[in-house]
Amino acid sequence: MSASQRGDAPFWWYRDTISWQSRLITKTLTPVAAVYGAVATRRLNKPPVYTSKLPVICVGNFTAGGTGKTPLVRAICAHLQTTGHTPVILSRGYGGSIKGQHIVDKDRDIATQVGDEPLLLAQDNAVVVSADRAAGARFIEANESLLKATIIVMDDGLQNPSLRKDVRIAVVDRVRGIGNGRVIPAGPLRAPISDQIYRTDIIVTVTPPDANLTTPRPEIMGQFGIAFAFDTEILAANDTSWLKNENIVAYAGIGAPERFFKMLENYGAQIVDRVAFPDHHTFSETEATALLTRAKNKRATLVTTEKDKVRLKGSVGALAELATASRVIAITATLDVHATTAIAEILKQRFYGDRTDEIIKP
Template sequence: MREPGFWHRPWSGLSLLLAPLGALYGLVAGMRLQRKGFDAGIPVLCVGNYHVGGAGKTPAVLALASLLRGLGETPVVLSRGYGGRLRGPIKVDPARHAAIDVGDEPLMLARTVPVVVARDRIAGVALARSLAASVILMDDGFQNPAIAKDAALIVIDGDRGLGNGRVLPAGPLRAPLAAQLDRTDALIVVGDGAKAGAVADAIAARGKPVLAAHLQADDASVASLRGKRVLAFAGIGDPARFFRTLRAGGIEVVRERAFADHHRFSKTEIEALIAEAKAGALTLVTTEKDLARLRVGGGRLPCWAEHILPFAVTLEFANTVQLRKFISERLFKAREKKFRTARA
């Protein structure tokens, strides 16, 4: 979906008109947050957002998977598989599945870490454990009470913030902010923007860590585009962030084309973008997630999309020691709690 502009305007007549629906949605969502979830039997770390749309959650999942492996853990990502047709539970296989099967984010993640897609998250837990997972890393699902979380790490974009701060459909929030803050164990602030300041202060006041991070362009991606003029396109939650990241990497972005989050590109759309780039002597570039949606079975690109270049990024934390300490302590506490419960 493409976010309505009034979500990011503090005083909007349409937002005020939808406020009663937002209050009702927020009441139900807040009640769901209080439900006790299923104990997975192994630690569960959830990476989520307070709002719909992008904030850098997928790079955060990849960064945490790498950190967990460095701690000697065997993480398996659990995802609902948004946008995919398979209900699961199923282990994502990039050599066999396409985005239409399992969703773009799981397909992208599965190139680095084992991923289980399951609409029924409890069934997904069972499959993850059968894959010898020592830790389940939930990609989204913060507002879903099905699985008990041992730590909830929330990602917020410092430049984007939380829009008008209202609950769907009056604003972008998935549940009342206060209820979400109370269940947050750590906040990951991506970028140097000031729009996350109030939320960061609220989390810090609760004695929870606020972790600063930034998106770092992949060296090989930068090298492949150095000296070239590009036409950049993206169908993610916040395309503007992608365009900013390109420019921060020293890439000359001549034209931008933004699409709705998880947009399914047609052959006609891609051919039009290719023609526009060719007419302007531009190189066509997009995100890894967008390119994942263009891949067909076997992980290959169709011939009409072969000349599109992906621009890879990683999430770099300002204080990796703080992050490692937080994760290690949470894992220890989770296992200690599960051990005591098993003996009771």
Template structure:
């Protein structure tokens, strides 16, 4: 289970604690940057598109990956997914079967992706890519792994959440960056900004200034409710979530007009326990208010058979989101030119 990211990472300027951790951050960032420079050891016969980010935490990679896969399918392609399967016990390589595997086996993200296209999870990206490319696919989408050099990438798409930008601009553990921004951007081909809030933040504006100077195509996207999402405006909910940044989900609900009576955040990829389920059910009964969570969170207890989870599922609505690319036609033109041009 991933721990929640510390609040000081997302301050505009490094805090006292962050400054104390700066030497460790410089070392970590330099090690990661050097690692990214290593030559890949595996190359497969299908194009590999990496969907990554520069910081720790959620930026919308999974909904973006799902949306991109659907666009490729509409274009006549046969995409497949590769991911590490964080939160799952299986190290792989293994082909995900939603009817057989649970989030405990392969992680929550893999279950969502497998509903859209063939999905392989593997701790070793190279081995996973070899299995995935042996299947009925002609393009491989790698969810995360931008900093991992083991697999040759034909195109790297980097997502940046403009609600948080690069946080305090420092590397782990002093800040959220996995390596210095400029050193990471050397390996990017397309930049995608993700907006999920109506207000602009100083961190987002600072990040946008850096991205526009990177001499790379930049595309804007919005994280919005799916078209088939039930209406939430004016309704009261108790929101709970254990994703990269739960508060982002809570803010999205409020932006859609929902009245969040109370919110319950958990750590990223939190494995819900029977005690968690019982507490949430009791909280819903106390406030006489239904529960609301994300697709990722719901996937973690969707197949649990204990009575507490059966009751939790009955009382919980799922808020589905998608990422809309503002200039979709141009984005697909650039992508196809890079990957499929003769």
């Protein structure tokens, strides 16, 4: 498998669902997927272990892989701050070594300790990492004097039943949708869609750089009744004018690196080399040296994502050199007034009301 392919999901999940190869693989994996799905459904049906004293908004995915969830979490937190809230993000800290509950220190912590996404989110929000979400919520409440939290925003965890959620938001890629509609490993779903959808209040379709708002929404939007559905776009958050006609070597270890490369091209960059790594990839000295060499030989600028850059924090040697040499294109998600109104309405009815678990209808 080439470097440019390593960031992709299995081809039978999204790109090729009808060829004989895909059908054979899917059929072969169906028994395993059935077991995985049954276990996931049983877990979903468990009652919450803990109900927080604070309102809880959960932003997650129906599927494995990148959908633009992290930019949406940041956008929701930014909006909450404008309304007088002090949000604290609760993350499981995927990829980090720290156990228990920990407040992320954006200046001292590194990605191998707390995970790359928590470290990225901590650039503009308070973040607590805790694999045990219920324990994490209790920790946030217990540290009220330090965190001053008025609301918890869960980064991922739609399928985690331990902490009760007041607003449940699922992020769906506008192009990929739910792929072939199968459960892992036969498809990308983390649990059968029928068991996930009725536990969801809001679906946000994320429009990636290889699509636009005229691209039809995924079929899922019409197959199931959902109270609220909104669109968001993933855009560059910082200046991109310098990219026009600039020769660049682009590299990314995110859920969908090809989307990042497409965005750079949309802004006029001339990509002379692109290198995709697996999501959350820890770079080696050899890889850093190879990227630096490619850029030097091709007289190009190294460009990467914020998430990749935070994983280089605290590095030495070639890795530190790569961090210094790389320019970052930050991304942001739009959040329109209809979406924020829906979130506020659900919070009003569910948290400030009787906190029942019924799905709220518009």
